[in-house]
Amino acid sequence: MKPKPHILVSNDDGIDAEGLYVLVKALKRFANVSVVAPSIQQSAVGHAITVRTPLRAHKFYRDGKLFGYAVDGTPADCVKLAIRTLLRAKPDLVISGINDGLNTAVNVIYSGTVSAATEGTILGIPSIAVSLESTRKPNFKPAAKIAMSIAKFVCRESLPKDTVLNINVPALPAAKIKGIMFTRQGRSRWDDEFFQRKDPRNRDYYWLAGKMQILDHEEDVDQVALRHGYISITPIHFDLTHYKFLETMRAEWHVET
Amino acid sequence: MKPKPHILVSNDDGIDAEGLYVLVKALKRFANVSVVAPSIQQSAVGHAITVRTPLRAHKFYRDGKLFGYAVDGTPADCVKLAIRTLLRAKPDLVISGINDGLNTAVNVIYSGTVSAATEGTILGIPSIAVSLESTRKPNFKPAAKIAMSIAKFVCRESLPKDTVLNINVPALPAAKIKGIMFTRQGRSRWDDEFFQRKDPRNRDYYWLAGKMQILDHEEDVDQVALRHGYISITPIHFDLTHYKFLETMRAEWHVET
Numbered sequence: 001m002k003p004k005p006h007i008l009v010s011n012d013d014g015i016d017a018e019g020l021y022v023l024v025k026a027l028k029r030f031a032n033v034s035v036v037a038p039s040i041q042q043s044a045v046g047h048a049i050t051v052r053t054p055l056r057a058h059k060f061y062r063d064g065k066l067f068g069y070a071v072d073g074t075p076a077d078c079v080k081l082a083i084r085t086l087l088r089a090k091p092d093l094v095i096s097g098i099n100d101g102l103n104t105a106v107n108v109i110y111s112g113t114v115s116a117a118t119e120g121t122i123l124g125i126p127s128i129a130v131s132l133e134s135t136r137k138p139n140f141k142p143a144a145k146i147a148m149s150i151a152k153f154v155c156r157e158s159l160p161k162d163t164v165l166n167i168n169v170p171a172l173p174a175a176k177i178k179g180i181m182f183t184r185q186g187r188s189r190w191d192d193e194f195f196q197r198k199d200p201r202n203r204d205y206y207w208l209a210g211k212m213q214i215l216d217h218e219e220d221v222d223q224v225a226l227r228h229g230y231i232s233i234t235p236i237h238f239d240l241t242h243y244k245f246l247e248t249m250r251a252e253w254h255v256e257t
Numbered sequence: 258m259k260p261k262p263h264i265l266v267s268n269d270d271g272i273d274a275e276g277l278y279v280l281v282k283a284l285k286r287f288a289n290v291s292v293v294a295p296s297i298q299q300s301a302v303g304h305a306i307t308v309r310t311p312l313r314a315h316k317f318y319r320d321g322k323l324f325g326y327a328v329d330g331t332p333a334d335c336v337k338l339a340i341r342t343l344l345r346a347k348p349d350l351v352i353s354g355i356n357d358g359l360n361t362a363v364n365v366i367y368s369g370t371v372s373a374a375t376e377g378t379i380l381g382i383p384s385i386a387v388s389l390e391s392t393r394k395p396n397f398k399p400a401a402k403i404a405m406s407i408a409k410f411v412c413r414e415s416l417p418k419d420t421v422l423n424i425n426v427p428a429l430p431a432a433k434i435k436g437i438m439f440t441r442q443g444r445s446r447w448d449d450e451f452f453q454r455k456d457p458r459n460r461d462y463y464w465l466a467g468k469m470q471i472l473d474h475e476e477d478v479d480q481v482a483l484r485h486g487y488i489s490i491t492p493i494h495f496d497l498t499h500y501k502f503l504e505t506m507r508a509e510w511h512v513e514t
Contacts, residue, residue, distance in 0.1 A: 046304030046333070047366045054454070054462040076303070076367075081463060085451045106379060109304045109495050110333075122363060122446055153512050162444070163499050182506045184498040187419070189379050194342045197311070205311040206338060235502040238366050240493035241441040242420050249439045249492060255410050 005155045007031045008091040008120070010078045011099065012042040012112025015060050015070045019098035019132065019140045024067075026144035027095070027151060034091065035060075035068025036082035038075060038112075043101075047115040048074045055081055075116035083123050093155055094120030097130030098143045102168050104131075104222040105186035105212075108236065117164045118238055126159040133171035133226065142177060143169040146231055162239070168222060168232045181225040183232045186216035188223055262412045264288045265348040265377070267335045268356065269299040269369025272317050272327040276355035276389065279397035281324075283405045284352070288412075291348065292317075292325025293339035295332060295369075300358075304372040305331045312338055332373035340380050350412055351377030354387030355400045359425050361479040362443035362469075365493065374421045375495055383416040390428035390483065399434060400426040403488055419496070425479060425489045438482040440489045443473035445480055 007027050011020045015037035027033050039058065050073045060070040069086055071078045079094060096116035103111040113129050120127030128150060132143045146169060159165065166185075170177065192210040199205055216223050225232040264284050268277045272294035284290050296315065307330045317327040326343055328335045336351060353373035360368040370386050377384030385407060389400040403426060416422065423442075427434065449467040456462055473480050482489040 041309070044306045044308045046302065046306070046372065048303040048305045049301045049367055049465065051301045051465055052298070054464045055451075056460070056462050077465075080449055080465070081451060084449050085453065085463060106495070108497055109375065110306055115303065118366065123449075149512055153510075160499075160502050163502055180512055182503060182510070184500070184503060185496050187496070192337055192341050192380075194312075194338060196342065203313070205313050206342060207311045208306065208308055208334075208337065233506070235499040235506060236497035237499040237502075238363070238497065239442050239444070240365055240495065240497070242417075242492040242494040243441070245417050245420055245492040245494075246439060246441060249490070253410075253439070255406055255437055 005031045005092040006089060007033050007093045007095055007151065008082055008087065009033055009035050010037045010075055010096050010116040012038065012045065012075045012116065013100055014038050014041045015068060019100050022140035022144045023095065023098045023130065023147055026148045030152060034082065034087055036071060036078045036086055037068065038078055039070035039072050042074055042112045044110045045074045045112040046110055047076055047118060049076050049080065050074060057081060057086060075112040076119040079116050079119040091125060093151060094125050094127040095130060095147060095151060098140050098147065099131035100138055101134040102131050102226065103129060103166065104168050104226065104232065105188040105216065106190065108166060108185055114166055121162055121164050126154050128154065128165045128167060130167045132169045135171045138171065142174040145174065162237050164236050166234045166236050168226055170226045170229055172229060176229060177231060178229040181230040181232055183220055183222045183225045183234045185234050185236065186221040186223045188212055188215045262288045262349040263346060264290050264350045264352055264408065265339055265344065266290055266292050267294045267332055267353050267373040269295065269302065269332045269373065270357055271295050271298045272325060276357050276397045279401045280352065280355045280387065280404055283401035284408060287409060291339065291344055293328060293335045293343055294325065295335055296327035296329050299331055299369045301367045302331045302369040303367055304333055304375060306333050306337065307331060314338060314343060332369040333376040336373050336376040348382060350408060351382050351384040352387060352404060352408060355397050355404065356388035357395055358388060358391040359483065360386065360388040360423065361425050361483065361489065362445040362473065363447065365423060365442055371421065371423055378419055378421050383411050385411065385422045385424060387424045389426045392428045395428065399431040402431065419494050421493050423491045423493050425483055427483045427486055429486060433486065434488060435486040438487040438489055440477055440479045440482045440491045442491050442493065443478040443480045445469055445472045
């Protein structure tokens with residue numbers, strides 16, 4: 001019999017988040033699970049790492065038992081510290097999530113959830129990010145079930161080097177989800193707005209707000225697939241080179257220095 | 258006569274950084290320059306944005322004159338707040354830098370310098386990141402000169418939508434720089450190590466350390482070009498889709514849900 005796979009779970013909503021708990025419970029049915037996650041909510045931290053202050057890791061208990069390590073740092077810090085120091089063995093897989101809120105289109109680059117998975121890939125481990133569309137009372141179970149299926153699949157088939165699966169699940173009951181669609185990252189972005197206010201000492205401050213500006217309509221784009229009731233799976237990597245324009249530059253650019 | 262271009266300058270080393278000052282001085286020779294930069298050092302923040310606390314912007318004076326706005330936030334926050342609120346007119350160009358330290362290979366995704374430029378691009382403005390190889394006594398002048406040339410070129414020719422130029426300059430006297438090479442992002446990464454220490458109350462803490470593991474040897478890669486004495490310019494974008502593997506998934510993956 002093959003030994004159980006070893007999965008590291010992290011997230012950006014913090015170690016006490018419901019989405020992480022439901023995911024861990026599902027994965028424990030077929031895997032040994034280690035949890036190393038931020039001690040507090042870390043949304044929109046992007047791929048931040050902590051280089052100017054030291055990190056601390058605290059044992060975190062749940063239902064009277066050791067549940068994992070809470071790290072005073074970012075999602076990427078958690079995965080680095082787990083794999084380099086806290087865990088005795090390298091995990092076979094890293095899963096980040098389940099995030100309360102989608103990570104599609106431009107949000108992928110702001111996402112702490114995705115950055116934890118990206119860090120796993122940088123360290124040579126197949127990695128997956130899982131996010132659920134936000135609702136007032138999120139039900140993480142359908143997303144946990146799909147995460148478990150994909151995790152099993154990836155443990156068996158692996159992933160190409162330097163590839164993260166970015167999974168987004170619509171907020172629908174399991175029976176209403178139409179299936180999986182393999183998608184590309186959309187180009188929709190935020191139409192930011194800052195609310196300017198005055199503090200009691202009459203000094204200005206600014207709150208970031210705004211709504212998503214939908215620029216995508218093609219069926220194979222992450223956000224569109226979700227809108228149509230599909231689970232979206234986008235393979236992403238961290239080679240940001242714009243190869244097509246690189247060719248143009250090489251052929252046509254003559255810059256004087 | 259054409260009006261002077263309007264350039265927004267930001268960085269991640271903070272508004273009082275020498276590299277930013279030298280860059281601004283050079284750009285003022287042909288452009289109107291606005292400065293909006295973090296009030297304190299923000300290295301390795303990745304593409305973080307501030308969503309849970311408000312932002313503040315403070316007027317920053319240098320040599321007795323208004324120099325720009327210092328924002329209590331990340332590089333991406335600075336660019337968002339500048340373009341959406343602080344500046345009266347949209348700039349023609351965003352330049353982030355000059356960073357004290359290279360932003361090549363995997364460092365591109367941890368980089369606050371690059372994230373400021375990426376945010377400019379997300380907001381529809383041609384954007385450039387400029388970084389200088391770190392030395393004990395950095396001389397930012399050759400990098401400022403090349404930044405000025407490229408800025409002029411981009412003001413004239415523009416850039417394709419959603420494209421950032423990531424410029425890295427070797428720490429060499431101007432006469433020793435061999436020229437410009439158009440490159441792709443390398444795959445070298447950090448061989449992280451955490452130094453585990455005990456605080457006075459005997460509790461563990463961890464410092465991130467480690468050195469770059471060189472995985473790139475091809476001549477057209479950012480780090481290799483720099484090692485050979487060239488300025489490296491890599492066009493990057495923020496569509497992280499791994500298109501090649503997406504095709505494979507569509508053809509070959511059959512996942513049971």
